[in-house]
Amino acid sequence: xxxxxxxxxxxxxxxxxxxxxxxxxxxxxxxxxxxxxxxxxxxxxxxxxxxxxxxxxxxxxxxxxxxxxxxxxxxxxxxxxxxxxxxxxxxxxxxxxxxxxxxxxxxxxxxxxxxxxxxxxxxxxxxxxxxxxxxxxxxxxxxxxxxxxxxxxxxxxxxxxxxxxxxxxxxxxxxxxxx
Amino acid sequence: xxxxxxxxxxxxxxxxxxxxxxxxxxxxxxxxxxxxxxxxxxxxxxxxxxxxxxxxxxxxxxxxxxxxxxxxxxxxxxxxxxxxxxxxxxxxxxxxxxxxxxxxxxxxxxxxxxxxxxxxxxxxxxxxxxxxxxxxxxxxxxxxxxxxxxxxxxxxxxxxxxxxxxxxxxxxxxxxxxxxxxxxxxxxxxxxxxxxxxxxxxxxxxxxxxxxxxxxxxxxxxxxxxxxxxxxxxxxxxxxxxxxxxxxxxxxxxxxxxxxxxxxxxxxxxxxxxxxxxxxxxx
Numbered sequence: 001x002x003x004x005x006x007x008x009x010x011x012x013x014x015x016x017x018x019x020x021x022x023x024x025x026x027x028x029x030x031x032x033x034x035x036x037x038x039x040x041x042x043x044x045x046x047x048x049x050x051x052x053x054x055x056x057x058x059x060x061x062x063x064x065x066x067x068x069x070x071x072x073x074x075x076x077x078x079x080x081x082x083x084x085x086x087x088x089x090x091x092x093x094x095x096x097x098x099x100x101x102x103x104x105x106x107x108x109x110x111x112x113x114x115x116x117x118x119x120x121x122x123x124x125x126x127x128x129x130x131x132x133x134x135x136x137x138x139x140x141x142x143x144x145x146x147x148x149x150x151x152x153x154x155x156x157x158x159x160x161x162x163x164x165x166x167x168x169x170x171x172x173x174x175x176x177x178x179x
Numbered sequence: 180x181x182x183x184x185x186x187x188x189x190x191x192x193x194x195x196x197x198x199x200x201x202x203x204x205x206x207x208x209x210x211x212x213x214x215x216x217x218x219x220x221x222x223x224x225x226x227x228x229x230x231x232x233x234x235x236x237x238x239x240x241x242x243x244x245x246x247x248x249x250x251x252x253x254x255x256x257x258x259x260x261x262x263x264x265x266x267x268x269x270x271x272x273x274x275x276x277x278x279x280x281x282x283x284x285x286x287x288x289x290x291x292x293x294x295x296x297x298x299x300x301x302x303x304x305x306x307x308x309x310x311x312x313x314x315x316x317x318x319x320x321x322x323x324x325x326x327x328x329x330x331x332x333x334x335x336x337x338x339x340x341x342x343x344x345x346x347x348x349x350x351x352x353x354x355x356x357x358x359x360x361x362x363x364x365x366x367x368x369x370x371x372x373x374x375x376x377x378x379x380x381x382x383x384x385x386x387x388x389x390x391x392x393x394x395x396x397x398x399x400x401x402x403x404x405x406x407x408x409x410x411x412x413x414x415x416x417x418x419x420x421x422x423x424x425x426x427x428x429x430x431x432x433x434x435x436x437x438x439x440x441x442x443x444x445x446x447x448x449x450x451x452x453x454x455x456x457x458x459x460x461x462x
Contacts, residue, residue: 014230039311070223129203
């Protein structure tokens with residue numbers, strides 16, 4: 001059971017990855033605002049929350065890289081979108097968490113900035129490799145639409161990842177420190 | 180240069196950026212060139228697809244329940260529409276049956292086996308969609324074990340919605356026809372003009388994400404409402420798959436060819452069950 005406890009966060013992220021694809025499929029009609037769509041950002045928000053809640057565990061950056069590779073291969077067949085962003089987001093959130101007030105609103109601001117950056121980064125990479133030709137206007141509209149949905153996903157995920165990241169840090173068995 | 184090499188943080192950042200660019204470029208190149216994904220990639224995709232199918236079941240029940248409630252509210256209108264359709268259906272079926280028989284006899288007389296319009300169908304469910312806004316990629320629950328191969332056409336709701344870009348053993352990725360991917364294969368299509376001749380061209384996507392029938396020489400002879408279907412000339416799709424209907428005809432920005440806007444016949448916004456088209460004629 002102690003092995004399972006060490007991997008709870010990884011299993012949780014795999015479920016978040018799957019839910020991201022399923023939510024995108026079923027919520028696609030609601031994610032649209034006119035001809036502009038919001039992205040489903042369950043996975044990026046999950047990784048950023050893990051970084052904000054547990055800023056001392058270096059293993060979580062490796063977890064973010066692993067999750068990113070699986071997500072990239074599963075969704076696009078191209079490595080470099082989730083892999084880079086999730087690793088960077090986890091690392092920067094752990095650094096920010098050291099001086100950020102541990103309150104809901106402060107973390108919400110970080111997540112909104114992060115998801116906006118994620119949408120912009122995805123747009124840049126897809127444009128660079130020729131998969132998308134979306135304009136900057138489309139990007140800005142998508143970022144705006146995305147902010148609303150990011151708040152919804154953040155509220156739904158905040159307590160789940162808060163509890164998981166604090167009780168089950170990746171590859172660390174907290175029971176070993178308990179008497 | 181010496182200062183740069185001595186600054187470990189700067190050097191590490193530089194190496195990381197180079198590694199990212201190499202991995203990104205390599206994976207993009209592999210995606211375009213390979214007809215089948217690497218074994219490890221296929222295995223990983225199928226494992227995640229299995230998890231997706233498990234989670235998809237309860238989510239599908241909830242979504243199905245909500246859709247059923249919506250359907251009940253529209254039942255009366257739908258019933259009236261279907262009654263009108265049914266009156267024509269009997270005659271159409273009888274005519275199709277006669278034409279099919281005649282077609283078989285003519286093919287036998289000419290000793291033809293596979294033609295441009297020959298194809299078989301593989302039905303599949305959509306289990307996932309890429310979460311971003313920029314790539315139009317769906318994941319379906321059938322793969323190479325069901326006979327699916329890269330570049331096969333995919334239909335939903337009576338029209339073509341895209342093509343297969345990656346076929347794993349038990350799942351596949353579908354790129355929607357509305358994609359702006361510059362390297363995506365385009366459908367070669369045709370339509371019947373008012374003068375009785377066939378007009379040929381390809382399907383592209385305009386800036387506002389709508390479909391257009393481009394590289395057409397004499398598109399002004401196409402009236403609004405004309406059906407546009409695949410010509411079978413591209414080598415990947417059979418002839419006769421409906422793409423959509425003509426809405427407007429304009430000259431392109433250079434004034435050299437006609438640009439014809441098309442209303443897609445397929446259900447692009449909310450596909451749940453799709454049909455993969457396996458072309459029978461030798462490629």
